[in-house]
Amino acid sequence: MQEVVIKTDKLTKRFGDFIATNEITFEVYAGEIFGFLGANGAGKTTAMRMLCGLSKPSSGQATIAGYDIYKETESIKKHIGYMSQKFSLYEDLTVMENIRFFGGIYGLTNKQIKEKIKNLAEKLGLQDQMRKLVGSLPLGWKQKLAFSVAVIHEPRIVFLDEPTGGVDPVTRRQFWDLIYEAADNGITVFVTTHYMDEAEYCNRISMMVDGVIKALDTPANLKAHYGAASIDEVFFELARGAKRSAD
Amino acid sequence: MRQLRFLLQKEFKQIFRNRALLPIIFVVPVIQLLVLPLAADYAIKNISISIVDHDHSSYSQQLVSKVISSGYFQLADYGNSYDVAFRQIELDESDLILEIPADFEKGLIRENHQQLFIAVNAINGTKAGLGGAYLNRIIADFNAEIRLDWQDPQRFQEFPTIEIVSSNWFNPLLNYRFFMVPGILAVLVTMVGAYMCSLNIVKEKEVGTIEQINVTPIKKHHFILGKLIPFWMIGIFIFSVGLFLVARLVYGIIPMGSLGLLYGFLSIFLIAMLGFGLLLSTYSETQQQAMSVAFFFMMIFLLMSGLFTPIESMPHWAKIIAWCNPVTYFIEVMRMIVLKGSGFADVKMQLLKTIGFAIFFNSWAIINYSKTN
Numbered sequence: 001m002q003e004v005v006i007k008t009d010k011l012t013k014r015f016g017d018f019i020a021t022n023e024i025t026f027e028v029y030a031g032e033i034f035g036f037l038g039a040n041g042a043g044k045t046t047a048m049r050m051l052c053g054l055s056k057p058s059s060g061q062a063t064i065a066g067y068d069i070y071k072e073t074e075s076i077k078k079h080i081g082y083m084s085q086k087f088s089l090y091e092d093l094t095v096m097e098n099i100r101f102f103g104g105i106y107g108l109t110n111k112q113i114k115e116k117i118k119n120l121a122e123k124l125g126l127q128d129q130m131r132k133l134v135g136s137l138p139l140g141w142k143q144k145l146a147f148s149v150a151v152i153h154e155p156r157i158v159f160l161d162e163p164t165g166g167v168d169p170v171t172r173r174q175f176w177d178l179i180y181e182a183a184d185n186g187i188t189v190f191v192t193t194h195y196m197d198e199a200e201y202c203n204r205i206s207m208m209v210d211g212v213i214k215a216l217d218t219p220a221n222l223k224a225h226y227g228a229a230s231i232d233e234v235f236f237e238l239a240r241g242a243k244r245s246a247d
Numbered sequence: 248m249r250q251l252r253f254l255l256q257k258e259f260k261q262i263f264r265n266r267a268l269l270p271i272i273f274v275v276p277v278i279q280l281l282v283l284p285l286a287a288d289y290a291i292k293n294i295s296i297s298i299v300d301h302d303h304s305s306y307s308q309q310l311v312s313k314v315i316s317s318g319y320f321q322l323a324d325y326g327n328s329y330d331v332a333f334r335q336i337e338l339d340e341s342d343l344i345l346e347i348p349a350d351f352e353k354g355l356i357r358e359n360h361q362q363l364f365i366a367v368n369a370i371n372g373t374k375a376g377l378g379g380a381y382l383n384r385i386i387a388d389f390n391a392e393i394r395l396d397w398q399d400p401q402r403f404q405e406f407p408t409i410e411i412v413s414s415n416w417f418n419p420l421l422n423y424r425f426f427m428v429p430g431i432l433a434v435l436v437t438m439v440g441a442y443m444c445s446l447n448i449v450k451e452k453e454v455g456t457i458e459q460i461n462v463t464p465i466k467k468h469h470f471i472l473g474k475l476i477p478f479w480m481i482g483i484f485i486f487s488v489g490l491f492l493v494a495r496l497v498y499g500i501i502p503m504g505s506l507g508l509l510y511g512f513l514s515i516f517l518i519a520m521l522g523f524g525l526l527l528s529t530y531s532e533t534q535q536q537a538m539s540v541a542f543f544f545m546m547i548f549l550l551m552s553g554l555f556t557p558i559e560s561m562p563h564w565a566k567i568i569a570w571c572n573p574v575t576y577f578i579e580v581m582r583m584i585v586l587k588g589s590g591f592a593d594v595k596m597q598l599l600k601t602i603g604f605a606i607f608f609n610s611w612a613i614i615n616y617s618k619t620n
Binding site: 091 | 249250252253254256257260261264265454455456458459460461462463464465
């Protein structure tokens with residue numbers, strides 16, 4: 001039996017009459033790369049924001065890293081990393097200052113921060129860019145940096161909301177190398193994406209349609225189950241019935 | 248505490264890197280203090296006057312030169328036709344007409360009595376009223392001078408006159424700048440709170456970095472303190488530049504009262520205004536929104552605070568608004584401490600009210616802040 005790090009039970013979020021996520025129930029195991037797929041407006045971001053403690057669920061239960069989503073949000077925040085759709089490092093701070101700031105607020109010691117800065121500079125090939133403002137970096141580098149900052153405190157789980165949107169294929173490949181490396185280090189990766197080739201890289205994927213999880217399995221099992229050649233076809237098969245128009 | 252240190256470090260780096268904000272912090276206060284008090288001067292000068300002299304006597308000449316040499320009036324026209332002078336008023340080239348009748352001198356000497364006519368262009372009420380009053384005063388002076396010329400000092404004074412002697416307390420030369428500079432200093436500090444602080448927070452919302460902060464274990468009150476402390480310090484810095492550099496060196500204004508009391512009051516007032524800025528930021532999603540709302544409140548803060556016009560002469564409903572305006576009390580206290588040297592006991596009520604505002608704005612902002620997130 002694998003260790004469960006995310007467990008939800010009928011987690012629901014309503015905005016007035018609109019049910020953004022409807023009684024979703026699933027489990028994510030430690031160390032896996034969990035792909036969270038769905039069309040635009042299917043409720044992925046809403047679900048992810050609830051799991052990160054950014055928005056309160058309307059009903060249902062969930063535990064993240066063993067902490068209750070209602071009562072222990074402060075503990076949850078110490079054990080998760082988050083990278084949003086919007087780029088969210090400080091563009092008017094340098095690479096080094098961003099790393100130092102986020103390291104600092106996650107409670108890393110000065111010595112640890114120094115090491116992180118050195119390691120990241122080498123790993124991302126940013127040695128010459130460390131004193132440059134983040135705003136002046138190309139998008140690919142920014143995304144890789146944002147990911148590295150999101151896992152700077154070695155969290156149990158990292159949530160990635162469409163991390164590779166607008167990034168070129170080579171950088172996407174490099175980005176996934178970073179994700180694999182994080183997973184190898186025992187960090188559970190919870191990722192949403194619109195790229196179906198990326199979905200194939202995940203250990204397991206869930207497909208969300210109209211606020212409900214329609215399917216959840218390994219990519220291979222899903223393809224076999226739907227008799228599809230690729231995840232792309234599975235997605236079309238499931239999303240065809242969607243009533244919510246894409247925004 | 249360590250988190251707060253990192254937050255403050257980050258905030259100061261961003262502020263000192265912001266090319267739009269730096270001039271606002273360092274240059275704008277100095278320019279406003281240099282320009283505004285000179286322009287917002289209620290002592291009206293350079294009133295254009297047309298003099299219609301039907302007499303051309305030595306007395307009428309004396310009167311004219313007395314009027315012109317007073318410094319308040321500029322001679323727009325000197326002639327002997329009222330119609331020509333009135334045409335000048337119609338063309339807005341002249342504000343006042345002084346008509347000196349024929350036989351002015353003769354009548355004055357023989358009949359001991361004479362009349363002058365003043366016509367005023369009353370489109371600008373303040374200018375007209377004050378211009379008329381100045382002119383009356385000059386003529387009265389002139390009158391007293393001639394009396395002195397004629398009267399035998401030994402003789403029993405036939406007409407008893409009441410002479411009014413007034414002494415101007417706290418601002419003996421009626422220098423309008425002494426009145427304006429402390430007020431404008433108060434306004435500058437208000438701007439820091441209402442604008443800079445709220446814009447800064449809303450910018451983080453707009454860019455999306457606040458989301459990243461919200462998933463970290465940073466405590467809400469640390470984040471808020473991290474925003475308030477830098478702007479509190481900037482406010483005190485701007486105030487000090489204004490007080491020591493501009494007010495003292497340029498206008499020679501040295502506070503009569505205690506500096507400690509002044510800064511104590513400033514600190515609390517700043518907390519109130521920063522709370523107000525924070526409150527605005529919790530209701531705004533974009534910087535544009537925050538800016539427009541802040542501008543609306545700034546106008547009320549400025550116009551209904553007794554900065555330019557005395558609150559005592561406002562209608563009752565306007566007085567109520569002025570009493571609900573925290574800036575009112577700060578401007579009042581600034582003038583009291585700087586010009587009168589008022590002490591703690593004198594400003595106690597204003598201090599209590601400002602503390603009330605600080606608690607009110609900040610609690611509302613914090614309640615609303617936690618709700619939206």
